Amino acid sequence: MRPLLIKDGRIIDPSRKLDETGSLLIAEGKIAWLGKADENPPQSGYDVLNAGGLVVCPGFIDLHCHLRQPGFEEKETIASGTRAAARGGFTTVCCMPNTNPPIDNRSVVDFVRSTAEREGAVRVLPIGCISKGRQGKELAEMGELAVSGVIGYSDDGSPVTNAQIMRQAMEYSRAFDLPIMEHCEDLRLDEGGCMNEGITATRLGLRGMPAAAEEVMVTRNIALAKLTGARLHICHVSTAGSVELIRRAKEQGISVTAEVTPHHLTLTEEKVGDYDTNAKVSPPLRTKRDIQALIKGLKEGVIDAIATDHAPHTEVDKLCEFGNAASGISGLETALGSLMSLVHDGQLDLTTLISKLTCEPAKLIGGKLGTLEIDSPADITLFDPDKEWTVDPAIFASKGKNTPLAGSALKGKVMATIFEGKLAYKDDSIKLEDKGQRG
Ligand code: DOR
Numbered sequence: 001m002r003p004l005l006i007k008d009g010r011i012i013d014p015s016r017k018l019d020e021t022g023s024l025l026i027a028e029g030k031i032a033w034l035g036k037a038d039e040n041p042p043q044s045g046y047d048v049l050n051a052g053g054l055v056v057c058p059g060f061i062d063l064h065c066h067l068r069q070p071g072f073e074e075k076e077t078i079a080s081g082t083r084a085a086a087r088g089g090f091t092t093v094c095c096m097p098n099t100n101p102p103i104d105n106r107s108v109v110d111f112v113r114s115t116a117e118r119e120g121a122v123r124v125l126p127i128g129c130i131s132k133g134r135q136g137k138e139l140a141e142m143g144e145l146a147v148s149g150v151i152g153y154s155d156d157g158s159p160v161t162n163a164q165i166m167r168q169a170m171e172y173s174r175a176f177d178l179p180i181m182e183h184c185e186d187l188r189l190d191e192g193g194c195m196n197e198g199i200t201a202t203r204l205g206l207r208g209m210p211a212a213a214e215e216v217m218v219t220r221n222i223a224l225a226k227l228t229g230a231r232l233h234i235c236h237v238s239t240a241g242s243v244e245l246i247r248r249a250k251e252q253g254i255s256v257t258a259e260v261t262p263h264h265l266t267l268t269e270e271k272v273g274d275y276d277t278n279a280k281v282s283p284p285l286r287t288k289r290d291i292q293a294l295i296k297g298l299k300e301g302v303i304d305a306i307a308t309d310h311a312p313h314t315e316v317d318k319l320c321e322f323g324n325a326a327s328g329i330s331g332l333e334t335a336l337g338s339l340m341s342l343v344h345d346g347q348l349d350l351t352t353l354i355s356k357l358t359c360e361p362a363k364l365i366g367g368k369l370g371t372l373e374i375d376s377p378a379d380i381t382l383f384d385p386d387k388e389w390t391v392d393p394a395i396f397a398s399k400g401k402n403t404p405l406a407g408s409a410l411k412g413k414v415m416a417t418i419f420e421g422k423l424a425y426k427d428d429s430i431k432l433e434d435k436g437q438r439g
Pocket residue numbers: 066098156157158183280281282283311312327328329
C-alpha cells in the first residue's frame with residue numbers, strides 16, 4: 001500500500017490540544033508524520049489527498065451501536081453496519097449484544113469478531129451481555145467474555161431489573177476492569193409507554209414514559225457502583241434529572257461515565273409529529289429543557305461521550321401503529337450532520353464536539369485510539385463543516401432506513417474515512433492525486 005499524504009487540512013486532535021492547518025502522512029497503516037502547512041514529509045513516494053477546507057481529525061469512536069448480526073440480518077449485518085459507520089466518519093464501533101443468539105458467550109464473540117475481520121469496513125469491538133440470554137436472571141460468563149475481548153457488559157435494550165444480579169455483575173466486572181454499560185429504565189414506570197410523558201403524548205393520546213423511569217434506575221445503579229467500586233457507564237442519557245444525578249455521583253468520586261446520542265441532543269418529543277414511528281426510540285425524545293441540560297452536561301464533562309445508539313429496523317418493524325412499532329433510529333450516517341447544527345448555532349464548540357467523538361470515548365476502551373499521535377493506527381475522519389446536504393435514507397449504506405430526519409437539510413458532511421491507513425469511505429467529490437513524487 002502506497003503512503004498517503006493528507007495535505008493542508010485543518011487538523012483538530014483534542015487528545016493533543018491540536019488545531020492547526022497542516023499535513024499528515026500515513027504509512028503502513030499508521031500515522032507516520034505530521035507537519036505544518038508549508039512543510040513536506042521527510043520521505044518521497046506517496047499519494048496525495050487535498051484536504052483544503054476540510055477538518056482532519058481522529059476517526060470517530062461509537063461506544064454504542066446495534067449491528068444485529070447474528071440473528072437479525074434483515075435489519076443490519078456487520079458488513080452493512082460498518083459501511084454505514086464509515087460513511088458517518090466512525091472507524092471504531094462497539095456493538096451491543098442484543099443479537100440472536102445474544103453475545104453472552106465466547107462463541108458469539110468469536111463469530112462477531114471473525115465476521116468483522118472478514119467483512120467489516122471498520123473496527124468492531126463487541127460488548128458482552130450482563131446476564132445469560134439477556135434475561136436478567138443469571139449472570140453471563142463474564143470472565144470468559146472478558147478473555148474473548150469484549151470491551152464492557154450490557155443487556156442494552158433492557159435494564160437489569162434485579163438489583164441483586166446487578167450488584168453481582170458489578171462485583172465480577174471489577175476483576176476484569178470492564179464497565180457495566182447500563183440501559184437505565186424502570187420497566188414498571190414505563191409500562192405501556194411509547195413516547196415521552198407530557199403534553200405532546202397527552203395530545204396524541206399516547207401513553208407516556210416519564211423522565212423518572214430513567215432517573216430511578218440511574219439512582220439505583222449509582223448507589224450500586226458506590227457500593228461495589230465498579231465502573232458504571234450510563235447509556236443514552238436523556239433527561240435533565242439524570243445529568244444532575246451523574247454530576248453529583250462524579251463529584252463524590254464514584255466511578256461513573258455517561259454517553260448521550262445525537263438524537264437526544266438535537267430532537268424533541270415534538271418530532272413524533274403525526275405519529276411518526278421513525279421518531280420512536282427508547283429512551284424517548286424528550287423536551288427542550290432536557291436538551292439544554294444534556295448540552296451543558298456535555299460541555300462540563302458530566303457526559304463523557306456522544307454515542308449513536310444506531311438501531312436499524314426494517315420497514316415492516318416501523319410501518320404499523322405507533323404503540324406497536326419497534327424503537328430505534330438508524331443514526332450512524334446522520335450523526336455528524338445533526339451534531340454540527342449545535343456548532344453552527346453556537347451551542348457547542350467544534351473541538352469539544354470532536355473530543356466527545358474521539359479521545360473521550362477512547363478513554364473508556366483503552367488502547368491507542370482516538371488520537372493522531374505518531375505511530376497510532378491511521379484512523380482518520382475528514383469532514384466539510386459547512387457542506388449542506390439532504391438526508392436520503394434510500395442511499396444509506398445501513399439497511400435501516402428508519403430516521404426521523406429523512407428530507408432534512410444538514411450542514412456538515414463526512415468526506416472521507418480512513419481506517420488503519422485505507423480509505424473506508426470517500427465522497428464522490430474527493431479525488432486522490434497521484435502527483436506525489438514516486439520514490
Ligand atoms: O430505541 C432503542 N432501540 N433503544 C434501545 O435501547 C434498543 C434499541 C434496539 O435494539 O432497537
